[in-house]
Amino acid sequence: MRPGLAIALKLVSVTLFVGMQAIVKAASEVVPAGQAVFFRSFFAIPVILVWLAATGHLRTGLKTAYPVGHAWRGTVGSMAMGLMFAGLAYLPLAEVQAINYAAPLLVVVFAALFLGERLRWFRITAVAMGLTGVLIVLSGRLTMLDEGEAGARAALGAMLVLGSATCAALAQIQIRRMVSSGETISSVVFWFSVTASVLSLVSAPFFPWTYPGVGMTTLLVVAGLIGGVGQICLTSAYRYGDASLVAPIDYASIILAVAIGYVVFAELPTPRMYAGVALVVAAGGLIIWRERKLGIERGRARRGMTPPG
Incomplete structure (x- = not known):
């Protein structure tokens, strides 16, 4: 284990993913979500192939x-990406991040429903607290439905991003199933990019693709490249550090999103969003702390067991 390297890699991945989302948001006025998914997925493939070759995988x-x-994982994951990219056109960058924080909380719920994982009261309470925070963020948009077209667009964006978080959680459940059955993370990363690239083409007849110009096209290619690098950094971070150490760094994304949203898009978060995010971060922190504590206790129990034979 190399905790310092793990933290650095996770910070890099978070920064790259928020930067990628900012590029997609900037392009959302002229490029449909399906086309953005194609750029994000297709141009990540060469990066992933080089990484797999360099690591011998x-x-x-x-x-x-x-x-x-x-x-199945590719379909659900592509839906998650497409819905999030669509939501970026309607909501501030920071709010998209805040609503997406529902994904790891929903993973806990879906793991109990579909994988038979035991859900104790501590985790139930933490998940309920986190989802309450997400609802607080959502309520700020849903109450705008009576404010005309702008309010309806904001509410639509909130629903799109919530759908993205739900699909992302389902994709994580499928990844757990495959990895527990012997599938490698490297194959999951590679085939997701391939599947998403192919599925994004299906959207073209319904949401016609456009040519956004040389500059924006270059930026979208860059989004795909940095998305691939971000995925590699994310995967490598969990190789060098425990999940309980690496996972909390996800919440740095809200700081980056607020900063980029203010500087690039002149977006100012609302007090309601800050309140909701505070609850979500606290809930995520409690779950991670509890998992770390249980892991330490399990390790002690294993060390205290009588060796077989």
Whole structure:
């Protein structure tokens, strides 16, 4: 374990992902979400292939025993990405981040429903607190429905991003299933990019693609490249550090999103958003703290067991 490197890699990944979302948001006025998904996924593939070759995982990254599982994970993951990109056109960058924080909380709920994981009262309370925070953020937009077209657009954006968080949580459940069955993370990363690239083409007849000009096209290619690098940094971070150490760094994204939103898009977060985010971060921190404590207790128990034989 190399905790310092793990933290640095996670910070880099968070920064890259928020930067990628900012590019997609800037392009959202002229580029439909499906087209943005294509750029994000297709141009990440070369980066991922180079990484797999450099780490000696090219064969395992391309080989899979679960094509149907990858198809399901790719479909749900593509929906999550497309819905989030669509929501970026309607909401401030920081609010998109705040609502997306529902995803890890929903993973806890879905893990209990679909994987049979035990849900204790401590975790139930933390999840309820976090989802309350998300509802506080959402309520600021849903109450704008009677404010004309602008209010309706904001409410639509909130629903799109909430749908994205739900799909992202379902994708994480599918990843757990595949990894627990022996599938490698490298194959999950590679085949998701391939699947998302193909599925994004389906959107073209319904939401016609456009040519946004050389400058914006270049930025979208960059978004795909940095998305691939961000995915590699994220995967590597969990290789060098425990999840309980690395996971809390996700919440740095709200700071970056607020800063970029203010400087680039002149967006100012509302007090309601800050209140909701505070609850979500507190809930996530409690879950991570509890998991770390249980992990330490399990480790002590394992060390105290009588060796077999």
